[in-house]
Amino acid sequence: MNILVKNDFLSTEVSNFVRAKHYLFINNKKVLPRSGKTFDVLNPANGQKIAEAPEAGPEEVEDAVRAARAAFESGPWARMSPNDRGKLVWKFGELLEKYGDELAQIESLDNGKPVTYARNVDVAFSAELMRYMAGWSTKILGNSIPVSLPGDWHAYTLREPVGVCAQIIPWNFPLLMAAWKLAPALAAGCTIILKPAEQTPLSALRLADIIAEAGFPAGVVNILTGDGRVGAALVEHPDIDKVAFTGSTEVGKLIMKGATSNLKKVSLELGGKSxxxxxxxxxxxxxxxxxxxxxxxxxxxxxxxxxxxxxxxxxxxxxxxxxxxxxxxxxxxxxxxxxxxxxxxxxxxxxxxxxxxxxxxxxxxxxxxxxxxxxxxxxxxxxxxxxxxxxxxxxxxxxxxxxxxxxxxxxxxxxxxxxxxxxxxxxxxxxxxxxxxxxxxxxxxxxxxxxxxxxxxxxxxxxVALPFGGFKQSGFGREMGYEAIELYTHVKTVAASL
The missing domain is CATH 3.40.309.10 (Aldehyde Dehydrogenase; Chain A, domain 2)
Structure with a gap:
């Protein structure tokens, strides 16, 4: 691959990252798609090719779902205390801040947005959201419920992680949307397959290294790059418990239809005309x-x-x-x-x-x-x-x-x-x-x-504390605030006759 990334504003680290060979991230391992296929990543400022990203296929989707399922059901993540889980999410936020200048440059190159905004808004907000959601890990509560059944009863609810989540994010705020999705899901104890937009895969690929450095167990976060076929395969997969999507209303409607295969939980943040x-x-x-x-x-x-x-x-x-x-x-x-x-x-x-x-x-x-x-x-x-x-x-x-x-x-x-x-x-x-x-x-x-x-x-x-989401064809579900934790949890009722 001979791709020239020359710009006076790019740091050496970012230039080397962009020019490097890129991999999918499955079960805490960097892997190439079996097909060997890649797709071009373009600089929107001039339309020129800046990188090649790996194109996941059906086999990689299966591998990622299998890894996420194993991590959720029986891995160290499944046995981790809420406090330790929160510490990992907090560390994730600290590493986003540590590598903030680098991430801002990657985001600016890949998406075209002003680097100052990428650093002061996208990166800063992402780090703060991780820290905010880390605090919720130890505060996911159920309720004790008085009931009127005959006899003596102890009834209560538990709020448990929903399971394996497919998170499909858009190209307008690639890093920030990844954080919006990842932070509450991780705080709740879910496992994840993250699918970035094919136009802007670079920040998600860089996140793979940060996730590994933070110390998340294998299979907790998996990252698949590719086009809409990857997203469709995740939406229709019978072993995905939830899909979270941000993007167009048209695609949101298709996701709703695709999710009927096993009636998986869906949250959608779609278009607007505010x-x-x-x-x-x-x-x-x-x-x-x-x-x-x-x-x-x-x-x-x-x-x-x-x-x-x-x-x-x-x-x-x-x-x-x-x-x-x-x-x-x-x-x-x-x-x-x-x-x-x-x-x-x-x-x-x-x-x-x-x-x-x-x-x-x-x-x-x-x-x-x-x-x-x-x-x-x-x-x-x-x-x-x-x-x-x-x-x-x-x-x-x-x-x-x-x-x-x-x-x-x-x-x-x-x-x-x-x-x-x-x-x-x-x-x-x-x-x-x-x-x-x-x-x-x-x-x-x-x-x-x-x-x-x-x-x-x-x-x-x-x-980070304000719930965000839409009415009507702008979707449903709320991200940020405690309401985001609710997106990634189920309520279980326990009723014990004493």
């Missing part, structure tokens, strides 16, 4: 910066991106002018450059999709306030774009674009029910934000919006 509602009393300086961040962060490739703006007509023009200025401030470029604030889209496919929406918006009569086209001559860059005076029937308003493109619509009254109908006029229900100085109105509006998370005077921030 509204940002800006009232005329909002602090515009705060709102402009926050709404801009809500759509342009990570090149708009966020499931909770604030891609629909409803702004009061009194401040609509000022808000549009402010967003145009924010879009103009964006520093597009190579994610590894510390000066970059907006990187490329993930792939040529996604680039074509977003450009198609830009064309559709103009064709349907949307006013282009900022951006509206590609940026540069190579790579998958799209200008931060603001469409004003869009209408509900436009495809740019109704469909998830997953790029730095926002659609804005004015409203001219303060009827909360009417605004809520507009905000809820979508098949999705993942996130929303309300911008106002009137705290009563803010909370009334939050109650009316059908979304898993509603921010007030902010958009996007998350905390």
């Amino acid at each position: 509204p940002a509602i800006v009232f005329d009393d909002a602090d515009l300086d705060v709102a402009i910066a926050g709404v801009a961040n809500g759509i342009f962060f990570n090149s708009g490739q966020c499931c909770t991106a604030g891609s629909r703006i409803y702004a009061h007509k009194k401040i609509f023009d000022k808000l549009m002018a402010g967003l145009a200025l924010e879009a103009g401030k964006a520093k597009l470029g190579l994610g590894l450059d510390p000066a970059t604030t907006v990187g490329p889209l993930i792939s040529d496919e996604q680039f074509g999709k977003v450009c198609g929406y830009l064309e559709a918006g103009r064709r349907d009569g949307a006013e282009v306030v900022a951006g509206g086209s590609r940026w540069g001559t190579e790579g998958y860059f799209v200008q931060p774009t603001v469409f004003a005076h869009t209408t509900p029937e436009m495809s740019v308003v109704r469909e998830e674009i997953f790029g730095p493109v926002v659609c804005a619509m004015p409203f001219d009254d303060d009827d909360l029910e009417s605004l809520a109908r507009k905000a809820n006029d979508t098949v999705y229900g993942l996130g929303a934000s309300v911008w106002t100085r009137d705290i009563g109105r803010a909370h009334k509006m939050a109650r009316r919006i059908k979304a898993g998370t509603v921010w007030i005077n902010s958009h996007l921030p998350n905390d």
Whole structure:
């Protein structure tokens, strides 16, 4: 393999890692697929090949499931105390922090995102989530239950790990999504087969070394890279107890169908078309910066991106002018450059999709306030774009674009029910934000919006203690907070006649 990875911003360690031969991680061993097949990993900043990743086949899926099952049923992991399990998860978080600069560079090279954001958001949040979930290992409780049966009874519940979990993660936050999935599952005592997106396998491959260094027993975490066929095989496998998926609604529906083979437990975090509602009393300086961040962060490739703006007509023009200025401030470029604030889209496919929406918006009569086209001559860059005076029937308003493109619509009254109908006029229900100085109105509006998370005077921030998930076709199940532990546990009832 002759792949050139030359960049002034890359450390020697990362350059050597990317150029090295890559392996699957099964039963704490690095293995090659029996087929010998690999697939190319591309740099979205220029479309060039940067690495080759191993392509798992049916045999490797079987090996990984077998290893995870053995570890769950009879290995050291199955006998480990909650305290010792928590110590391992905590150590995992500490190692993420230790190798944070390296992981941020890998993430930036592979995904295209700005390295400063990768370090300060993706890596930092991942480490903190591991430490937070480590604390739950010793606090997974059942209940003693008084019953009214005749006789003398002792009744209680236990909360036990669900078993072998397939975790399928997306390409927009590869490292962070791995942490979101791994941390609660490990804290609960499950075993895992992690399947990263084929566009962004590198951080997951680097995690294999970190998992081994942390000291997790063999078979507890297994990592398989490859395309959707690997994910489908895991979803349909009769010895998988749970599937956790983050990605598109379309694929989520297929996973639901595939999981019926043995009625395995499923949690889905899917698409979104999140509204940002800006009232005329909002602090515009705060709102402009926050709404801009809500759509342009990570090149708009966020499931909770604030891609629909409803702004009061009194401040609509000022808000549009402010967003145009924010879009103009964006520093597009190579994610590894510390000066970059907006990187490329993930792939040529996604680039074509977003450009198609830009064309559709103009064709349907949307006013282009900022951006509206590609940026540069190579790579998958799209200008931060603001469409004003869009209408509900436009495809740019109704469909998830997953790029730095926002659609804005004015409203001219303060009827909360009417605004809520507009905000809820979508098949999705993942996130929303309300911008106002009137705290009563803010909370009334939050109650009316059908979304898993509603921010007030902010958009996007998350905390490891806050449950995250969606309504409607944005999926079900909650990640982070104690609710994530519930995703990876069963409740068992014990009733003893005394």
